[in-house]
Amino acid sequence: MTKQIKLAAHFPGVNNTTVWSDPASGSQIDFASFEHLARTAERGKFDFLFLAEGLRLREHAGKILDSDVVGRPNTTTVLAALSAVTTHLGLAGTLSSTFNEPYEVARQVASIDHLSGGRAAWNVVTSPDAFTGQNFRRGGFLKREDRYARAEEFLATVRELWDSWAPGTLVGDKENGVFARDPGRFVHSGPQFDIAGEFTLPRTPQGQPIVIQAGDSDEGREFAAKTADVIFSRHGTLEDGQAFYHDVKRRLAAYGRDHGELLIMPAATFVLGDTDAEAEENAREIRLQQVRPATAIQFLEQVWSRDLSDYDVDGPLPEVDPDPDAEPLTWGRVRHEKDPLETARRWRAVAEEKKLSIRELVIEATARQQFVGTPSTVAATIDEYVQSDAADGFVLVPHLTPGGLDEFVEKVVPHLQERGVFRTEYAGPTLREQLF
Amino acid sequence: MVSAQLHLGVAIDGAGYHPAAWRISAVEPAALFTAGHYLRYAKLAEAASLDFVTLDDSLALQPGGEGVVRGRLDALLTLSAIAPVTSRIGLVPTVTTTHTEPFHVSTSVATLDYASRGRAGVLAVPSLTAAEAAHFARRPAPSPEDGDAETAEVLEVSTRLWDSWEDDAIVRDAATGRFIDRDKLHYVDFEGRFFSVKGPSITPRPPQGHPVTAVYGDSPHARAADVVVTRADHLDAVRATAARHPGAKVLATVSIVLAETEQGARDRQRELDALMPFEPAGLSFTGTPAQLAAELPRWAAETGVAGFHLRPAVLPDDLDLLAGEVVPALRAAGAFRSGYAGTTLREHLGLGVAVNQYQGA
Numbered sequence: 001m002t003k004q005i006k007l008a009a010h011f012p013g014v015n016n017t018t019v020w021s022d023p024a025s026g027s028q029i030d031f032a033s034f035e036h037l038a039r040t041a042e043r044g045k046f047d048f049l050f051l052a053e054g055l056r057l058r059e060h061a062g063k064i065l066d067s068d069v070v071g072r073p074n075t076t077t078v079l080a081a082l083s084a085v086t087t088h089l090g091l092a093g094t095l096s097s098t099f100n101e102p103y104e105v106a107r108q109v110a111s112i113d114h115l116s117g118g119r120a121a122w123n124v125v126t127s128p129d130a131f132t133g134q135n136f137r138r139g140g141f142l143k144r145e146d147r148y149a150r151a152e153e154f155l156a157t158v159r160e161l162w163d164s165w166a167p168g169t170l171v172g173d174k175e176n177g178v179f180a181r182d183p184g185r186f187v188h189s190g191p192q193f194d195i196a197g198e199f200t201l202p203r204t205p206q207g208q209p210i211v212i213q214a215g216d217s218d219e220g221r222e223f224a225a226k227t228a229d230v231i232f233s234r235h236g237t238l239e240d241g242q243a244f245y246h247d248v249k250r251r252l253a254a255y256g257r258d259h260g261e262l263l264i265m266p267a268a269t270f271v272l273g274d275t276d277a278e279a280e281e282n283a284r285e286i287r288l289q290q291v292r293p294a295t296a297i298q299f300l301e302q303v304w305s306r307d308l309s310d311y312d313v314d315g316p317l318p319e320v321d322p323d324p325d326a327e328p329l330t331w332g333r334v335r336h337e338k339d340p341l342e343t344a345r346r347w348r349a350v351a352e353e354k355k356l357s358i359r360e361l362v363i364e365a366t367a368r369q370q371f372v373g374t375p376s377t378v379a380a381t382i383d384e385y386v387q388s389d390a391a392d393g394f395v396l397v398p399h400l401t402p403g404g405l406d407e408f409v410e411k412v413v414p415h416l417q418e419r420g421v422f423r424t425e426y427a428g429p430t431l432r433e434q435l436f
Numbered sequence: 437m438v439s440a441q442l443h444l445g446v447a448i449d450g451a452g453y454h455p456a457a458w459r460i461s462a463v464e465p466a467a468l469f470t471a472g473h474y475l476r477y478a479k480l481a482e483a484a485s486l487d488f489v490t491l492d493d494s495l496a497l498q499p500g501g502e503g504v505v506r507g508r509l510d511a512l513l514t515l516s517a518i519a520p521v522t523s524r525i526g527l528v529p530t531v532t533t534t535h536t537e538p539f540h541v542s543t544s545v546a547t548l549d550y551a552s553r554g555r556a557g558v559l560a561v562p563s564l565t566a567a568e569a570a571h572f573a574r575r576p577a578p579s580p581e582d583g584d585a586e587t588a589e590v591l592e593v594s595t596r597l598w599d600s601w602e603d604d605a606i607v608r609d610a611a612t613g614r615f616i617d618r619d620k621l622h623y624v625d626f627e628g629r630f631f632s633v634k635g636p637s638i639t640p641r642p643p644q645g646h647p648v649t650a651v652y653g654d655s656p657h658a659r660a661a662d663v664v665v666t667r668a669d670h671l672d673a674v675r676a677t678a679a680r681h682p683g684a685k686v687l688a689t690v691s692i693v694l695a696e697t698e699q700g701a702r703d704r705q706r707e708l709d710a711l712m713p714f715e716p717a718g719l720s721f722t723g724t725p726a727q728l729a730a731e732l733p734r735w736a737a738e739t740g741v742a743g744f745h746l747r748p749a750v751l752p753d754d755l756d757l758l759a760g761e762v763v764p765a766l767r768a769a770g771a772f773r774s775g776y777a778g779t780t781l782r783e784h785l786g787l788g789v790a791v792n793q794y795q796g797a
């Protein structure tokens with residue numbers, strides 16, 4: 001059966017996939033930028049707009065990292081504002097289960113669901129990070145191994161609150177003066193949260209807003225299989241994507257869930273050209289701008305946990321090994337390399353085989369799935385990836401803010417629609433209706 | 437002599453301040469949980485060029501049983517949802533300060549300021565009830581004194597976080613590969629009695645520099661914010677509050693029931709109170725639009741307040757009369773400006789440019 005492709009637009013937050021030095025690159029913070037991307041995504045009939053979250057500015061070698069795009073608005077606030085300038089686009093925000101409390105998250109996401117007429121989604125992330133904790137009353141209170149215990153009970157509690165106004169609670173009988181009968185009563189008693197009272201919001205248009213998960217460990221995947229609607233992953237390439245897809249979907253049965261109840265949407269970028277060769281050339285130039293010399297060295301230092309500023313980015317990888325016992329040099333970035341010595345060995349092998357400089361190696365190592373080619377090639381490749389179960393769709397990260405999605409919507413979406421694998425009209429007013 | 441120009445804010449909560457308002461109003465109860473309901477009132481207030489609208493909030497259900505409106509949307513998110521589709525009206529949500537993280541308070545108000553292009557304010561209110569505390573169960577409800585003191589800390593750290601990026605911190609210098617000039621970002625290193633925050637903010641300094649900060653001035657502990665709203669119920673007490681906060685714009689709360697005739701207004705008041713007896717906080721007014729337009733400048737002159745926080749009894753009825761009749765009458769008397777002079781809430785309130793405490797530090 002031909003699968004229908006899901007598409008989301010990532011507002012490029014704080015990262016080195018953005019090309020901020022391009023003259024066409026606009027503000028990362030002005031509301032007009034968010035409005036532009038949201039309207040473009042909606043014009044393209046995308047499922048949702050996606051915002052990441054970081055609650056402390058990154059530091060490198062004791063100083064605020066100044067080479068990547070920095071600065072972002074508050075997640076729920078900008079999504080609520082976007083609800084006013086869109087009508088069908090889903091609005092997905094990342095909110096940490098560590099630096100928030102269930103009552104507030106439930107209220108904020110439910111408020112956005114009401115304000116948008118049923119288009120809210122929450123990406124549950126876990127941040128076991130004392131560095132970020134310095135900005136919060138809570139501090140860095142959570143041990144890494146406890147992060148999913150809290151996340152899981154956090155989400156379960158939030159869902160209890162979303163369900164707390166039983167059908168018919170909001171009576172609205174003006175004649176007899178009954179506004180609501182017994183609204184929002186809840187009691188949650190568990191190891192993480194022991195709370196009770198009344199929730200302030202009626203059941204939302206979606207009833208249960210969409211839940212997204214974005215953690216990659218075994219516990220993270222299990223959590224998603226048990227309870228999420230969508231996984232946002234990094235596994236976008238064909239083989240890696242297929243392996244991840246099968247691993248996660250396989251876990252569903254244990255929870256009595258169907259294959260179709262959890263959608264896998266990896267991050268991906270795209271570069272277009274009039275010919276495939278031109279697109280390749282564009283892609284090469286974009287990567288060089290994204291991975292500037294300073295960025296390349298910083299990235300390497302992040303794995304090596306050493307000062308490598310004396311190395312030539314156009315020369316070979318350092319002969320010295322990473323320091324496995326050192327404090328990390330970079331704070332505030334999700335660490336994906338769990339064993340630095342092993343990573344260094346692997347990278348040296350790749351660099352030697354392909355004759356890569358430091359900068360070229362970093363360009364390769366930090367690459368996400370990239371769809372490069374003419375609009376019809378890109379459409380065909382995305383379709384192929386989805387039909388061969390590397391994904392159910394993609395979260396596209398444009399390299400230009402806010403206009404980077406425009407050409408995708410104008411040129412690639414029509415090809416996908418012609419292939420019959422992407423909607424030409426929204427299915428209904430809610431995000432749940434687009435996704436399932 | 438031309439009387440001083442008043443500042444006017446208006447509350448757009450629920451179906452009106454009176455607990456029986458929802459039964460009289462033509463508005464459907466379910467509409468209270470939609471953005472359109474609040475947008476309509478914000479547009480009415482904007483058409484009359486009022487300074488701002490407020491939306492109340494709390495982390496618990498409103499008390500009062502099944503006869504009153506219970507349940508509400510997050511106030512800051514609701515005003516965010518009307519920010520892009522209004523252009524001049526100031527937007528002042530209540531934001532709670534006890535259980536809510538100060539860092540989130542600061543970035544969410546800054547973001548409202550971005551979404552409204554400089555029209556954000558915040559009415560900072562502690563959560564003093566046991567019901568709210570039980571929704572978090574991390575700490576008991578604070579005493580009123582501690583709640584106010586903590587609110588002052590939250591506003592202090594918010595302002596520091598807003599200032600933690602100098603206005604020209606983003607340099608986008610391709611030659612050196614620097615997106616920001618890190619020397620123009622500042623740790624706030626706040627260590628208070630109730631919490632500490634490292635900083636800097638994740639959100640660059642908002643358009644107004646400092647969105648307008650407001651507190652209720654009932655308590656002597658209330659920190660002098662930009663705006664102090666007093667809910668004192670007689671003019672002497674209002675005057676005392678205004679005298680206590682010489683550095684702030686003090687606004688007195690007035691709950692209003694209006695009708696074309698005095699008798700008509702009294703009848704409406706009686707009709708509401710018969711459904712549910714109610715004593716509103718602050719000053720009360722029942723009468724005609726012309727009478728209110730005469731009363732407000734007199735009260736301001738007598739007490740020294742900069743203006744009023746008006747609370748219509750029933751929405752949209754009393755707001756319609758306020759915007760359609762009271763405001764024109766005030767204008768005719770020279771007591772209210774004829775339109776917006778600027779685009780930001782600070783400009784509406786005559787607050788001047790916010791100075792960055794870290795600039796050049």
Ligand SMILES: Cc1cc2nc3c(=O)[nH]c(=O)nc-3n(C[C@H](O)[C@H](O)[C@H](O)COP(=O)(O)O)c2cc1C
Pocket residue numbers: 051052053054094096124125126127128214215216217218219220221232233234267334
């Ligand atoms: C694709 C992806 C996106 C993520 N986005 C965020 C984010 O926006 N904010 C955040 O704090 N953490 C983010 N995370 C981090 C995860 O929530 C989690 O903390 C981290 O992956 C460690 O958990 P794990 O060991 O299960 O992977 C992301 C992770 C992945 C894989």
